Amino acid sequence: MTDEINEPEDSERREFLGKITGAVAGAGVVTACWPFVRSMYPAADILEGGTSTIKLGDIAPGEMKTVSWQGKPVFILHRTDEQIERMVSSEGSNKDPQSDDQRVQDPGWLVVVGLCTHLGCVPLRHGDGWSCPCHGSEYDNSGRVLKGPAPTNLLVPDYRFDDDDAIIIGEA
Ligand code: FES
Incomplete structure (x- = not known):
């Protein structure tokens, strides 16, 4: 029932x-x-022809901004006068010798792909440069490798300064 x-x-x-x-x-x-x-x-920057336009006005001297370009991190460092002087007077390391002026278009701005050239980890801001957390490669404020297993300096992407305080990454 x-x-x-x-x-x-x-x-x-x-x-x-x-x-x-x-x-x-x-x-x-x-x-x-x-x-x-x-x-x-496709990512938004691919739809825009593979470029990223970055405003520089909100990056104070001594500060760094990480942006995304074609799926990769790009470090934009607004270098102080003191940092510029140190990088200009330093030759980097003999692993991948480059002068500072070969790596920047304007001494005040360093633009590099934020991927370690060893195995592609993202280096962390550390002291007066970057340090890779996985195998200890170190880079200076010009993105030049100083020590560790990384074979070359951080890559400088194609970029150009735009008229109004911006850079366009992905355009030469
Ligand atoms: S990936 Fe950076 S040191 Fe190995």
């Missing part, structure tokens, strides 16, 4: 639980797949 009375309720409950389970599973699939679906769309 009791079973007969409860049967419709059980059936409704099963149906309700089935719908909830289906909805949760569907949401899980969408969530899990979203990065793959998203990765099929």
Whole structure:
């Protein structure tokens, strides 16, 4: 008797639980797949022709800003006069010899791809340059490798200064 009375309720409950389970599973699939679906769309900077325009006005002397360009971090360092003097008078290391003026268009601004040239980790700002957390490569404020396993200096991307206090990365 009791079973007969409860049967419709059980059936409704099963149906309700089935719908909830289906909805949760569907949401899980969408969530899990979203990065793959998203990765099929080109990044915003690719849609803009592979360039990124960066305003420089909000980067104070001595400060660094990390921006994204073609999926890579780019460090923009607004160098102080003291930092510039030190980099101009230093020859970097003999691993990848370059003078400071070979690496900058304007001495006040260093623009480098923020990927270690050893295995591609993102170096951390450390003292008067960068230090790579995984294998200890160190770079100066010109992005030149000083020590560690990195074979070359940080890459300088194509960029150009725009008229109104900005740079366009990805354009020579
Ligand atoms: S990736 Fe930077 S030292 Fe190895």
